[in-house]
Amino acid sequence: MAQKTAARHAEKFPTPAKIAITLRVNGVDHQLELAPWTTLLDALRDHLDLTGTKKGCDHGQCGACTVLADGRRINSCLALAVMKDGAAITTIEGLAQGSTLHALQQAFIEHDAFQCGYCTPGQICSAAGLIAEGRAATADEIRELMSGNICRCGAYPNILAAIESVLARGGTAASETNGEAGR
Ligand code: FES
Ligand code: FES
Numbered sequence: 001m002a003q004k005t006a007a008r009h010a011e012k013f014p015t016p017a018k019i020a021i022t023l024r025v026n027g028v029d030h031q032l033e034l035a036p037w038t039t040l041l042d043a044l045r046d047h048l049d050l051t052g053t054k055k056g057c058d059h060g061q062c063g064a065c066t067v068l069a070d071g072r073r074i075n076s077c078l079a080l081a082v083m084k085d086g087a088a089i090t091t092i093e094g095l096a097q098g099s100t101l102h103a104l105q106q107a108f109i110e111h112d113a114f115q116c117g118y119c120t121p122g123q124i125c126s127a128a129g130l131i132a133e134g135r136a137a138t139a140d141e142i143r144e145l146m147s148g149n150i151c152r153c154g155a156y157p158n159i160l161a162a163i164e165s166v167l168a169r170g171g172t173a174a175s176e177t178n179g180e181a182g183r
Pocket of ligand 2: 113114115116117118119120150151152153154155
């Protein structure tokens with residue numbers, strides 16, 4: 001009986017086939033075959049082994065999973081990978097140029113802008129997107145426009161100082177330091 005019910009269910013709701021997509025991540029094309037419900041976050045972490053992007057809430061609430069998609073910052077836990085077929089994705093692993101850190105990475109170190117570091121990749125990717133947007137000039141604007149990135153350690157004053165310091169130096173946009181980010 002149970003078997004028949006399961007068979008009827010499978011007939012009515014067949015499992016969708018995997019979908020072939022291409023993600024250009026940190027300048028490298030990756031061909032992937034993914035179940036259609038795979039999030040961009042899981043594609044990066046579980047299929048490409050790019051674990052710098054963190055899973056916090058998995059519900060769009062914390063910003064730990066922030067990456068840049070075609071230069072715009074997004075919560076990768078809320079985007080299906082198939083929606084980003086053909087997109088250029090930049091993760092925290094793609095911001096540095098060889099051994100030269102991105103200006104924001106350097107500033108976060110100089111300003112001690114982290115404690116446990118779990119939120120830091122998302123904070124830095126989000127700040128790179130913020131700078132590229134060119135909308136934040138004051139401390140309050142930075143606070144407001146970074147409010148989607150939660151830091152459970154409360155490193156907010158230092159995060160703000162780090163971002164302000166990069167903006168004060170003319171705001172090295174991600175597009176200036178990485179060919180994919182900021183496009
Ligand atoms: Fe994506 Fe929290 S893990 S917003
Ligand atoms: Fe620990 Fe931000 S440094 S959550």
